[in-house]
Amino acid sequence: MLSFKLYNVDVEGTSLWDESQTVETNNGIFNAKLGSVVELTVPFDETYWLGITVESDGTELSPRIELSPSAYSIMAKTVEDESITTEKLA
Numbered sequence: 001m002l003s004f005k006l007y008n009v010d011v012e013g014t015s016l017w018d019e020s021q022t023v024e025t026n027n028g029i030f031n032a033k034l035g036s037v038v039e040l041t042v043p044f045d046e047t048y049w050l051g052i053t054v055e056s057d058g059t060e061l062s063p064r065i066e067l068s069p070s071a072y073s074i075m076a077k078t079v080e081d082e083s084i085t086t087e088k089l090a
Helices: 069-078
Strands: 002-007 017-021 049-054
Touching: none
Parallel strands: none
Antiparallel strands: 002 017, 002 049
């Protein structure tokens, strides 16, 4: 069991979102789809860090992982049709 938490700070702070998942590992590598258990409700309008805790240990791994801009592409679906014009791009 792994626990995932999102923070808006790289150390300490209070988590803004969290969920736990049972995942399979292969030589320490795992795949987890965040938000598949608890809906991701953070607005992705600032930098976030991902904290991961292995349930058997109980201590969050360090350092936290800073999310890259690709995680913020989810915001693209909030852009209204035809709201981006050539003038706005210039």
